Amino acid sequence: MRRSAAPSQLQGNPLKKLKFVPPARSNPSPDEGITKMSPDVKLIEVVGSQNTFLQVKSNPRICSLNLPTEGSAREINHECNYSEKHCSEASVTATLDLPHTVHPAPKEITVSKGQEEEEPDSLVKYFSVVWCKASKKKHKKWEGDAVLIVKGKSFTLKDLEGKDIGRGMAYKLKELEKIEEGHRVMIGGKEVEIMGIISPDDFSSGRCFQLGIGSPAISSSSQAAKKCFSNPFKSVCKPSSKENRLGGFQDCKPRHDPHAPNSLVMSRPDNNHQWTFNKKGFPVVDVVIDPHLVYHLRPHQKEGIMFLYECVMGMRVNGRCGAILADEMGLGKTLQCISLIWTLQCQGPYGGKPVVKKTLIVTPGSLVNNWRKEFQKWLGSERIKIFPVDQDHKVEEFTRSPFYSVLIISYEMLLRSLDQIKNVKFGLLICDEGHRLKNSAIKTTAALISLSCEKRVILTGTPVQNDLQEFFALIDFVNPGILGSLSFYRKVYEEPIIISRQPSASEEEKKLGEKRAVELTCLTGLFILRRTQEVINKYLPPKIENVVFCRPGALQIELYRKLLNSQAVRFCLQGLLGNSPHLICIGALKKLCNHPCLLFNSIKEKECSSTWDGKEEKSLYEALVDVFPADYNPLMFSEEESGKLQVLLKLLAVIHELRPTEKVVLVSNYTQTLDILQEVCKRHGYTYTRLDGQTPVSQRQQIVDSFNSKYSSDFIFLLSSKAGGVGLNLIGGSHLILYDIDWNPATDIQAMSRVWRDGQKNPVHIYRLLTTGTIEEKIYQRQISKQDLSGAVVDLTRTSEHIQFSVEELKNLFTLHESSHCVTHDLLDCECTGDQDGTGKHV
Numbered sequence: 001m002r003r004s005a006a007p008s009q010l011q012g013n014p015l016k017k018l019k020f021v022p023p024a025r026s027n028p029s030p031d032e033g034i035t036k037m038s039p040d041v042k043l044i045e046v047v048g049s050q051n052t053f054l055q056v057k058s059n060p061r062i063c064s065l066n067l068p069t070e071g072s073a074r075e076i077n078h079e080c081n082y083s084e085k086h087c088s089e090a091s092v093t094a095t096l097d098l099p100h101t102v103h104p105a106p107k108e109i110t111v112s113k114g115q116e117e118e119e120p121d122s123l124v125k126y127f128s129v130v131w132c133k134a135s136k137k138k139h140k141k142w143e144g145d146a147v148l149i150v151k152g153k154s155f156t157l158k159d160l161e162g163k164d165i166g167r168g169m170a171y172k173l174k175e176l177e178k179i180e181e182g183h184r185v186m187i188g189g190k191e192v193e194i195m196g197i198i199s200p201d202d203f204s205s206g207r208c209f210q211l212g213i214g215s216p217a218i219s220s221s222s223q224a225a226k227k228c229f230s231n232p233f234k235s236v237c238k239p240s241s242k243e244n245r246l247g248g249f250q251d252c253k254p255r256h257d258p259h260a261p262n263s264l265v266m267s268r269p270d271n272n273h274q275w276t277f278n279k280k281g282f283p284v285v286d287v288v289i290d291p292h293l294v295y296h297l298r299p300h301q302k303e304g305i306m307f308l309y310e311c312v313m314g315m316r317v318n319g320r321c322g323a324i325l326a327d328e329m330g331l332g333k334t335l336q337c338i339s340l341i342w343t344l345q346c347q348g349p350y351g352g353k354p355v356v357k358k359t360l361i362v363t364p365g366s367l368v369n370n371w372r373k374e375f376q377k378w379l380g381s382e383r384i385k386i387f388p389v390d391q392d393h394k395v396e397e398f399t400r401s402p403f404y405s406v407l408i409i410s411y412e413m414l415l416r417s418l419d420q421i422k423n424v425k426f427g428l429l430i431c432d433e434g435h436r437l438k439n440s441a442i443k444t445t446a447a448l449i450s451l452s453c454e455k456r457v458i459l460t461g462t463p464v465q466n467d468l469q470e471f472f473a474l475i476d477f478v479n480p481g482i483l484g485s486l487s488f489y490r491k492v493y494e495e496p497i498i499i500s501r502q503p504s505a506s507e508e509e510k511k512l513g514e515k516r517a518v519e520l521t522c523l524t525g526l527f528i529l530r531r532t533q534e535v536i537n538k539y540l541p542p543k544i545e546n547v548v549f550c551r552p553g554a555l556q557i558e559l560y561r562k563l564l565n566s567q568a569v570r571f572c573l574q575g576l577l578g579n580s581p582h583l584i585c586i587g588a589l590k591k592l593c594n595h596p597c598l599l600f601n602s603i604k605e606k607e608c609s610s611t612w613d614g615k616e617e618k619s620l621y622e623a624l625v626d627v628f629p630a631d632y633n634p635l636m637f638s639e640e641e642s643g644k645l646q647v648l649l650k651l652l653a654v655i656h657e658l659r660p661t662e663k664v665v666l667v668s669n670y671t672q673t674l675d676i677l678q679e680v681c682k683r684h685g686y687t688y689t690r691l692d693g694q695t696p697v698s699q700r701q702q703i704v705d706s707f708n709s710k711y712s713s714d715f716i717f718l719l720s721s722k723a724g725g726v727g728l729n730l731i732g733g734s735h736l737i738l739y740d741i742d743w744n745p746a747t748d749i750q751a752m753s754r755v756w757r758d759g760q761k762n763p764v765h766i767y768r769l770l771t772t773g774t775i776e777e778k779i780y781q782r783q784i785s786k787q788d789l790s791g792a793v794v795d796l797t798r799t800s801e802h803i804q805f806s807v808e809e810l811k812n813l814f815t816l817h818e819s820s821h822c823v824t825h826d827l828l829d830c831e832c833t834g835d836q837d838g839t840g841k842h843v
């Protein structure tokens with residue numbers, strides 16, 4: 001029988017050959033790497049002010065130092081069961097919150113709901129097929145590969161993007177018995193020829209669809225992935241004499257001695273790699289990391305460099321040279337990349353020829369200078385010539401000069417200078433804080449894709465966690481096409497995974513979704529590496545987290561009640577208004593928690609503005625102004641009006657007095673709040689510096705450096721977390737106060753990581769201020785439960801605008817608990833009555 005070949009048949013039928021070897025994990029298994037997030041918590045009541053401290057000990061070695069309590073506070077509970085109630089186990093293995101257990105393939109799998117209803121118990125079989133339109137022609141022109149699902153008496157034909165392309169019902173038993181290799185059958189106007197059997201496992205994992213996306217590359221790569229990552233030193237290889245004889249390259253030596261003690265030698269390319277990339281037959285030479293760098297590297301960084309090297313060299317996934325380094329904040333992603341760049345620019349496995357000539361580093365504007373400093377710190381100024389683009393150093397200078405090999409530029413500047421940058425051939429592209437590329441439609445992503453550089457690395461401490469489309473965009477950026485087209489990805493991975501997570505999902509749907517998720521993790525795990533802060537804990541000083549519950553001031557309570565009684569809030573609760581009015585209400589309550597004068601300013605602004613944004617907002621503010629004294633002047637605000645501000649001032653006074661050499665980073669999400677905090681600093685004579693969205697990029701590093709310097713006289717660093725938080729090193733401060741709370745725990749974690757990172761010398765104290773009984777406590781509770789659920793990092797840019805609430809949730813949010821000292825503590829069902837002294841005895 002002669003027949004034309006369908007696309008996949010041109011290279012034989014890979015499906016028949018396809019033998020999937022599950023890739024070894026480059027990450028620790030859940031058991032190895034579980035991060036216990038369960039904090040040790042202490043509640044501490046600050047006597048006199050009735051404010052409550054909840055102390056979270058996140059490091060078991062922490063000494064129980066609690067500054068503000070000295071002389072003025074007593075511990076009221078330390079036996080509460082908090083850690084059990086709020087503990088969560090963080091998955092450290094991937095950016096996706098996907099399950100990590102592989103369930104054995106079920107013998108019987110049902111595939112679609114419709115069919116399941118008709119024939120719940122029937123056996124399901126899967127076949128790889130080719131199909132064409134039905135015709136009487138002897139020699140068929142096969143149009144494509146497909147997957148045939150035979151369930152009971154019904155057939156479903158799916159193309160390799162997972163879409164249904166044909167269905168047939170009520171086949172005779174005789175017909176069904178004949179279904180085997182070479183047999184032809186008609187399905188929905190299509191003629192189908194059976195090519196082979198697909199195992200239930202290959203179907204449920206989705207691997208059978210990978211024919212369409214070049215699975216051979218992926219499967220062969222799994223060998224590379226099997227390499228043990230835990231001991232990079234094992235792979236030290238001697239150059240073989242046979243290779244050295246090849247082409248008379250006997251003199252080709254590694255740049256550094258691969259046999260020296262502690263040398264870090266990169267993996268040697270296997271035969272496949274040599275076949276593809278060493279056509280000229282250069283001798284294979286060991287690539288050895290500069291011992292000067294190795295001396296400083298932490299074990300996880302050595303591992304990370306090996307991983308990056310293998311990825312960008314195309315050793316882990318054939319023909320793909322992208323990687324995502326998603327280590328948590330502060331793990332030294334910069335140093336790992338610098339080591340990679342320095343290595344690739346000087347060395348290579350084939351004849352020792354450098355792999356990369358020029359590297360492009362794209363980073364947020366505030367970090368351009370940080371990269372320059374890190375290069376200087378690790379490599380000095382002589383080894384490598386870097387060119388950071390700033391006001392005085394334009395891209396043209398780089399493009400004109402052969403002198404520089406590394407261009408460091410901000411995302412904004414990249415867009416402006418794209419035409420010039422396109423003229424340079426970059427061998428390596430590094431995108432720092434690359435989670436911003438999660439949207440393939442944005443200009444920056446399109447611009448970077450247009451650069452046609454194959455070796456792409458995304459660095460991110462806050463990878464996209466649960467949004468499968470954003471995940472796709474990041475993957476597709478570093479390794480274009482590896483997950484197939486977007487429509488394929490949606491059908492084969494996203495849809496089954498999402499369906500399986502819905503409460504209404506059937507057992508089969510759950511299993512299928514889980515399988516697909518595992519498969520997706522396996523595929524992407526080859527080139528994604530994520531380690532948690534656990535790995536550097538032992539190098540860092542202890543961190544003590546305190547959650548401080550602050551009683552609101554009298555004016556705050558009165559205004560809060562009024563706001564909750566407003567028509568706008570009532571309408572929200574009745575679900576009567578569209579147009580997200582609840583966000584306006586939430587915004588007003590949050591402002592009020594920070595300080596009533598912020599609310600006053602909003603009311604006045606709205607009064608003056610000729611265009612009202614809507615009736616709802618008007619009704620929200622109505623009659624509020626009457627609560628303020630007639631001569632209220634927001635510029636002369638009183639500190640007593642805000643409970644949190646009062647606590648803050650006490651806290652600052654204690655730190656200043658007891659630890660005069662230590663410095664404080666004071667964080668808010670709002671610039672208006674920072675204005676208030678700045679005014680407070682002035683009033684109390686505290687020296688300060690400030691960085692927010694308005695701070696010119698060119699000045700940021702200088703501000704950071706001067707604060708970090710031991711000669712700095714600044715006591716406080718005022719920081720807008722959203723504007724400039726990512727990537728900054730603020731190790732000059734050892735106390736960090738979060739003045740307000742964000743819906744997204746990742747924003748707060750970002751801020752905390754500014755001080756608790758490598759280089760920090762003092763124990764770090766984190767204080768989170770929350771107004772008791774108000775929306776702030778609710779947001780905190782939501783944060784905790786969110787962490788409980790995902791146990792990992794979530795998308796930083798997700799703001800309250802994206803948050804949906806049910807009416808029930810809104811009712812809870814819009815309730816003021818006036819009588820409770822600490823609603824969070826009440827919810828813990830803790831048996832302590834709150835009267836316990838620091839010795840652990842009830843008094």
Ligand SMILES: Nc1ncnc2c1ncn2[C@@H]1O[C@H](COP(=O)(O)OP(=O)(O)OP(=O)(O)O)[C@@H](O)[C@H]1O
Nearest residue numbers: 296297298329330331332333334335461727758759
């Ligand atoms: N091996 C090391 N020894 C000492 N200090 C180190 C080491 N590695 C990194 N550091 C320092 O740790 C700090 C944090 O590193 P880096 O800024 O690269 O973190 P990061 O992983 O990029 O975090 P983020 O996600 O917050 O940007 C820097 O000051 C860096 O110089």
Ligand SMILES: [Mg+2]
Nearest residue numbers: 333334432727
């Ligand atoms: Mg960084």
